[in-house]
Amino acid sequence: MPLTDSAQPDLEDLEMMWRVRAFEEKVSELFARGEIGGLLHLAMGQEATAVGVCGALQPSDRVFSGHRPHAHAIAKGAEIVRLFAELVGRRTGYCGGKGGSMHLTAPEVGFVTATGVVGGNLPLALGAALSSNRRGGSDVAVAFFGDGAVQTGLFHECLNLASLWQLPVLFVCENNGFAEFSPISAHTVVERLADHADTYGISTETIDGNDLTLVRPAAVAAIERARGGGGPSFLECLTHRLRGHYEGDPTRRRGPAAVDEGKDPIQRFVHFLYDGAKDAELEEIEARVRAEVEQAAEEALSAPWPERDDLLTNVVA
Amino acid sequence: MLPDLEPDALVALLERMIVARRFEEELIELAGDRDIGHFHVYIGQESTGIPALSLLEPGDLSFTNHRNHGHLIARGAEPGPMYAEILGRATGYCQGKGGTLHLASAEHGFPTTSSATGGCIPPAVGAGMGFQRLGSNRVSVCLMGDGALEEGAWHESANIAAMEQLPVIFLCENNSLEALGQRAGEYPSSTMAATELTDLASVFGIESVAIDGLDVRAVHEAMARAVHRARNGEGPTFIEARTVRWPGNRPIWPELATGKTDLSMAWDISLIGADHASWYRELDGLLGFTRELLTVGFFSRDIVIDIDELATERVREGLSFALGSPYPEPEEALKHVFASRGN
Amino acid sequence: MAETVRFIDAISSVLRREMERDDDVLILGEDVSYGGPFGATAGLSQSFGSTRIIDTPISEGAVMGLAVGAALSGHRPVVEVMFADFVTLAMDQLVNHAAKFRYMTDGQLSVPMTIRVQGGVGGSYGSQHSQSLEAWFLHVPGLKVVTPSSVKDAAGLLASAIRDDDPVVYLEHRGLYWTKGLVDLDDAPTPIGSAAVARSGSDVTVVAVSRMVDVALLASQKLALDGIEVEVLDLRSVAPIDWATIDESVRRTRRLVVVHEAVVTGGLGAELVAGVSATAFEALISPAVRVGGPSTPVPASPFLERLYTPDAEDVIAAVLETLSEL
């Protein structure tokens, strides 16, 4: 489709990508300092898909993420101070310290939930889409997942259902070439993952997920199709993880060298916007966002721990 | 068309197809007289399972599902212990512990039968993996219905079979052409969005073919090729055999909607009335195969009648054997939870 | 108005009434528009159409998760699981998602869904279609679990389950489907978490669930002829357990028997006996006794099925055992 203005990413999107990057870098630092425990999966290098897709959504559209959810939550509009607070297990966190990194929620901005189970969020997104559809609404549901989820049985069941019922759902596969620790070739013989979606008659597109100027229009088109009753779409974004599978991964396979290969989505978008010229404005955005992130992290760390009484609440209503 | 086989082999196929048919007919009749629990019959799919499984050799494994009676007969299981198992008797293949849903006979290459939809797929793939790793040239056959393709187990297992190039044959008997809930002309099976079921396998690079499951020759050829590939390390094959659901299978409890099969309809069209005419004329693979054998002139109607009489007799003897068999001893209920421990 | 209906029809009627009462109630399952295998949803698709009576593929995991997603979005889905054993295919969505979202998000998300699960021994269905899995669900915090034994509670607990704001596993024993009983659909729903005194007695407390309540009642009638007065508690809710009612009864009778059809080892009975042994230890004057399925898969043979399933004689033997240890 031709690019419309709404399909063009702009400076706000750049700022959002910086916010994600700065957040993840800060998280990495807090993890190294021992302020954050548990399993942390960071999305440095995958900012363009999160920002490209979430920036094309309305607040009432619902996002369901997987075990690498920070970028999606931020891009959907979650407050970073509450995200930090959750990661450091504080009472003011989005889940009051009960969820942690893999179970973030910010329902008021349409970031419904994440899951630590590979592929576990796909049917949830489907259900939200069904719900919207049955209410005659126009809200769209989005499931973000990695290439590892494509080999799960749920993936197959969900794509079949989405197509059968023509549900308003967007499947965003962030194909970073690695399922957990293994290169994708160790997990499937299918080279273009979107081929699976073709099988069920779902609209597909495979794009360079590091290029925000490609992700955004593809997302806008898919979302408009879903809103208009055109059913599900499958967007395969070829991305590049700048970190290992999780923080502390002893077999970390990715290093900053990748940046040199021109895969860093922020650098690419900067180049697109400025063609290497106005560095001052860029530096101002980055500096401002980093300061904001630092302050949010400080605020989160000084927040109180949960109370013991909190432990037994909210198991059931 | 007929498979490229010696007359003796063709007669053997016919004989097993008739046994499979009579087996189910007797069972449905029996169920009219007494409560024998829920069961599924293979009528209408004999032209697929019998020629396909005739190509297996001892040691090859097959993993079947809730609609398994015809499969066991195809590999030489006896009606007596089969009925005995269905009736929960001590002389059943599983000594009454499996029943129709888990009818299994290890000596005939059926180590276990799952009646959870898609439940047989991962173990079938695993058996292929076992054979490959043991350096054996045996093959593993997964006997599945089209509904099993709706399960995630299919997707996970197909991926593994393709990745490892395992000696596995997925024989998918798609009998949904008239199944409950079918969206006519829209999808090939009840609730599957893929317009071609074979796409679900070929997307993994698995060699896939859709055939007419009523065509004994087509089944035989496709299966022969799949077995050859598997034995020679060329990887998995997916065969979609399209059959039509027998009218008696439409209700949840099978009933003899088309009556006991009258094989003379194979040569005397005047016996076919208005009811179920298309079934008798075109869709019953057993009648079709009989017609072809007669047309080619391998043998006479009398021989068909003789084979049928013998087959019917064998089935009835099996049923009396089962009905005359005792129930298991009570203690049997507590046995075989675990294999005996070696320590 | 009270009328006598079959258990399965009570389920049907409540589904219909709840759908009329609340537009957010959806039904999902295999062949539900055709009534499902036992007719629980018969006729509903004619009234409510395919937008609310939704046939699904045989994709238990996805369907369970989809219902969770719809519940997160404000619907009240009722998922029909054709056989309890097939919950195994949806365990991850049930245990790791449905049961946890409220807690993991500290109360921000709700999962108001009902999971109707048919199960139990009978009809030669064999090992993969006959299990009673209430102990698994009881072990998962965040799930509520109910299992009616009477037609009245079949209706009352289902209405409560559908109106509840948490995931409720509603366990149906197919052996009860054709039993009849009096029910008034206008009555208040049966509250979740409350046991019923099915028969009052002073000598021994027998706690039973589902189809075993009738078995316990039959046993208690026979025992009454010998002057032994058994109190039969119908647990009705497996989670939460009505400890107060059990505790009150056991402190009075000072003896406890638990009866369920599921496997004894690691079963509901283990929890009940462990709980009573901790809280009413001094009240018990003889050891508690558990009656239930043996530690074997469920066999297919009708003969073996009868041996597998506890009957009134087993309950009588257990009651007498608690009385003999004085």
Added chain:
Amino acid sequence: MRKMLYAEAVVEALRRSVQGDDRVHLMGQYFLGLTPHRTMVGDLFRQYPDRVYFPPIAELGYVGAGIGAAIAGLRPIVDCATASFTFQAFAQILNEAANIHYMSGGQTSVPMVIHYNHGVRGGGAAQHSHSPQAMMWNTPGLEIVTPSNPADLIGLVLTAVASDNPTIWVDHVRLFDTEGEVPEDIEPIPFGRGSIRREGTDLTVFASSWMVHRSLEAAQILATEGISVEIIDPRTLVPLDEEMILRSVAKTGRLLVVDECHLRCGIGSEIAATVAEHAHSDLVAPIRRVATLDVPVPFSPPLEEYVEPTTAKIVDAARSLTGVQSGD
């Protein structure tokens, strides 16, 4: 005797299994979870590339494949990594593997081992902290081993691999860093025989896996207060050494079950019920259970500590059972 880390013992158990029987193949790569030890198993994988299979993230598919491979003649050791992922494979583990021998009337055996790491491990939150062994126990047909030290681990795994039954091998990542003595020539340990980790007279503590260590720690504290604790480590839950438990309770008259499963219908429920049924007259105090509280496991460290069975909770429970006032 040599000293060995539990994590090293995992690798040794796998190595000996692979070396001892050509039919043993390893399916999965996270035997040591995501701990820093996970690279230790790498040498073994490199040494026997033909005996190792790294599956995709498809637990239902590859655990089921393990079942079929076992039927076809292998003796696979299948790794599910984190216990929570077994829920993806429940249909194959509990509805197929556990039932096959029985359903077939004894015709077919499934000689496979299924490994997972259970329990609260620190920051795992609700979806990575499960202990599903109680649920598996409720399904007849699975043997369940729960080693607590390196020597037992090796001996039990050797028996598991030789067993013709599907066996669940339960590890805990917190065990990996513990150290223990291992005989030079270790023999298979028969199933169904518990081990008395500490002898005592006042109170019987039943604990498995990682909880054995917490109980030992508690017993030391209690000893300084004059409370003599006997600790029973069942080593295998199925089959269970009931006799050892009953014998100990007959001696002490008190039972405390320490269990990392959730309280309701946990391992503790079954042990408590068994003792209540069979040793009622031996008991001089109610049976107590210290288990993971019945909430999903929370993420935040203080909340996590509050739900799990800690040494302090074991000490408190023991004091109250033996009539000693809490505190000093």
